[in-house]
Amino acid sequence: MIAASALTRQFDRRTVVDNLTLDVRRGEIVALLGPNGAGKTTTLRMLAGLISATSGTVAIDGVQLTRATGDALRARIGLLTESPGLWDRLTVRENLHVYARLFALADGDRRIERALDRFQLSDHASARAAELSKGMRQKVALARALLHDPPILLLDEPTSGLDPEIARNVRLLLEEKRAADCAILVSTHNLDEAERLADRVAVLQQRLLALDPPAVLRQRLTTGRLLVRIAGDPNAFVHIAAGAHVDGHHLIVPLEDMNQQAPRIVSALVGAGAQVIEVRPEMPALEDVYLRLVQS
Amino acid sequence: MRIRALVAKEFLDLGRNRAALVPVVIVTLVSLLIPFFVILAVPAMTGRPLGADPALARVGETMGLPRDLSPEIAVEAFLFQQFLLLFLFTPITGAMSLASHAIVGEKQARTLEPLLATPITTYELLVAKVLGALIPTLMISSAGLVLYLAGIAAFADSGVFAAVITVRTLVLTVFIGPAAALVSLQAVIVISSRVNDARTAQQFGVLIILPLTLIFIAQFTGSFLLTVPVMALVGVGLLVVWVFLTLLSVALFERESILTRWR
Numbered sequence: 001m002i003a004a005s006a007l008t009r010q011f012d013r014r015t016v017v018d019n020l021t022l023d024v025r026r027g028e029i030v031a032l033l034g035p036n037g038a039g040k041t042t043t044l045r046m047l048a049g050l051i052s053a054t055s056g057t058v059a060i061d062g063v064q065l066t067r068a069t070g071d072a073l074r075a076r077i078g079l080l081t082e083s084p085g086l087w088d089r090l091t092v093r094e095n096l097h098v099y100a101r102l103f104a105l106a107d108g109d110r111r112i113e114r115a116l117d118r119f120q121l122s123d124h125a126s127a128r129a130a131e132l133s134k135g136m137r138q139k140v141a142l143a144r145a146l147l148h149d150p151p152i153l154l155l156d157e158p159t160s161g162l163d164p165e166i167a168r169n170v171r172l173l174l175e176e177k178r179a180a181d182c183a184i185l186v187s188t189h190n191l192d193e194a195e196r197l198a199d200r201v202a203v204l205q206q207r208l209l210a211l212d213p214p215a216v217l218r219q220r221l222t223t224g225r226l227l228v229r230i231a232g233d234p235n236a237f238v239h240i241a242a243g244a245h246v247d248g249h250h251l252i253v254p255l256e257d258m259n260q261q262a263p264r265i266v267s268a269l270v271g272a273g274a275q276v277i278e279v280r281p282e283m284p285a286l287e288d289v290y291l292r293l294v295q296s
Numbered sequence: 297m298r299i300r301a302l303v304a305k306e307f308l309d310l311g312r313n314r315a316a317l318v319p320v321v322i323v324t325l326v327s328l329l330i331p332f333f334v335i336l337a338v339p340a341m342t343g344r345p346l347g348a349d350p351a352l353a354r355v356g357e358t359m360g361l362p363r364d365l366s367p368e369i370a371v372e373a374f375l376f377q378q379f380l381l382l383f384l385f386t387p388i389t390g391a392m393s394l395a396s397h398a399i400v401g402e403k404q405a406r407t408l409e410p411l412l413a414t415p416i417t418t419y420e421l422l423v424a425k426v427l428g429a430l431i432p433t434l435m436i437s438s439a440g441l442v443l444y445l446a447g448i449a450a451f452a453d454s455g456v457f458a459a460v461i462t463v464r465t466l467v468l469t470v471f472i473g474p475a476a477a478l479v480s481l482q483a484v485i486v487i488s489s490r491v492n493d494a495r496t497a498q499q500f501g502v503l504i505i506l507p508l509t510l511i512f513i514a515q516f517t518g519s520f521l522l523t524v525p526v527m528a529l530v531g532v533g534l535l536v537v538w539v540f541l542t543l544l545s546v547a548l549f550e551r552e553s554i555l556t557r558w559r
Contacts, residue, residue: 011556042556048413051552071415079413083406087305089312094305101301102414128312144410 001026001183002047002152007056009042016042018207020056024152024183029174030211031198032187035294038205040187041082044154047185048079060152075103078150080158084141088130092121092140095129096147103148115143118173120166134161142170146177153177153184159193171197195286209293218283225282226253226262231275240268258283298416299424306428310394319393320433323386324440328447331379335372336451346371365459372452373459380460380468383444384508386437387430387477394429395484396497403492403554418549422489423542426481434474441469467527475534476508482541489549 003023009016017039024030034040045051047058049070058065060073086095093112100108116122119139129137138161145153158174159167174184174197188194194201195214203209203217210217218224227250230237234251238244241261244253251269255261258281266279310316339345345368365373402408411421449457488497511522522530 045409045555050409050412050555071417074413075415077413079410081406081409081413083409085405085407085410087309087407088405089309090305094308098301098305099410099414101304102298102411102416104297141410 001061002185003059004043004047005057005059007043007046007053007058009039009046009051010054015206017046017053017204020204020208022202022208022211024185026151026181026183027178028199029178029184029186029197031194031201032185032204033189033191033194033201033290034187034204038294040204041156043204044079044156044185044187048077048154049074050079075148076150076152078145078148078153078155080141080145080153080155082156084137086129086132086137086140086144089128091126091128092116092132093125095140096144099144099147105148111147111149115147119143119169135163135166138162139166146173151182153182153186155184155186157188158186159188159190167193191287191290201286203290203293205294210289214286215283218286218289224255224258226255226258226265227251227278227280227282228253228266228269228274228276229278229280230269231277237269237272237274240272241265298414298420299427302416302421302424303427303431306424307432310428310432316394317432317436319389320386320391320436323389324437327379327382327386327437328440328444330382331376331444332447332451335375335379346375365455369453369455369459372456376448376452376456376460377462377465380444380465381508381511383437383441383469384473384476385505386440387433387473388480388508389505391429391433391477391481392484393498394433395426395481396488396500398425398429398485399489399549399554400492400497409555412551412555418546418551419542422482422485422545422549425485425488426478430474430477430481434477437473464522464524464527467524467531468522471531472527472534475531475538478538479534479541480505482538482545486541486545486548489545489554 001024005021007020007022008018020039020043022030022043032040032043042051046053047065049058049065052067060076063069063073065073087098090098093116096112096115097108100112105111113122116125119142121136121139121143124132124136129140132140138158142155142158145155153174155174159170162170171193174186177184178199186194186197199213200211201214201217202211228234229250234246234249237251238246240251241253244251246252253265255265262279262281266276269276335346349371399408402411445457445460448460484497484500487500491497491500
């Protein structure tokens, strides 16, 4: 649905995004991870048609994003910017109302009420944006990005500043949008959120370091451990695999490839007479993978 | 539709920030009071009627005022007509602060990026910004103009009001005034979208008053006379300049620089 091909952006001579090829399909959430200054916001801006690429292309539903097509294609995108960007002297409802008119929504009032309700903003609809807390402002900005029901969502840190309950609601909402066939790209620093929410994770540091489902990313990029609980003394089976060691009642075996090695280890243990009580694969957290990627 | 939406937002914003209109009100009040002070109060205080000044009486005659007017009324009518030019300044000077803040203000408030993420075109954005500054200031200066004419009817000698209400006055207030304001504001919008600080935009914007000041001085000294055909021509010229400036402002508006380089 939205596809970036060999996207590069330079500011003066500094390359901020380098040769990024990425696509987000219908009904998919892709999390964009990267340290500060990795080019996440620039990527979102290029995908939203706010700034052009130095080279490379962006296509939305097969239509190339250019100056000529940009105005029309932007109507298909919901962008949550880094900063909520609300008009402080306008009320929450007025902020949304202006955007409903900018997107020429025929049923703008109904959508506004629905958005206020969905984001639990109804009680604050008449409050001026300047009076809102950071989290509330973020909610209004999200409501604004979703107001026109765009099939493509580009969200820069959507749960930043939100309390856990609202953050959870936002995640549920994004899952709903995914179910409704939206293509969603979420820039986040929250690795746990990325892992729980995303179908695929893109790790960016100027260039794309990885783009895979979280589970594949973890498996592919780092080793896991197999924890085996054995009746009796596990030290008797330490010789079963290279690098194995004992921690309490557990025999711990580091593995390069969980799927291939784990059955063989268990089989060897049983063959050696071990009474296996429990076998638990332990994969590294996405955080470990991420840190390894960006530090390498 | 999108222009109307953004203009409506500008009005709402302005309605909650009435202090921004204080300069317009002050300039309008000053434009309103100075003529009455000079034409009515000063002669009353000095006891020397304006018609007694031969130079003024001569200038009054050259303005094409009805010949049956007494020298006093002719001079008053002439001066009230000249001071009408002040009402060219009111929407311009007053709206300067609003217009100079238009783009750079949105950027500084970080409201520009979500706005540019909508289907709004650069042309729509810039026209909305001009209208958002122009319409309220024109309304205030129009109210000032109505008070000015009402003041003439109430306080000036009888016959002055009828002598002031001419085609020239109509062209000046209904055509030249708004056209001059439109040009000035569009120029300030161009500046506002090219500099990254509202104060800088305002500093440049002030320069726009210079040509008007020259016309004002030329009128008073009699070295240049704005007759109706000349004014009509000037009005058309101003509209042409406005169209040019609008196209120029669209061409010069660089979304990218504004989003990525301004802080």
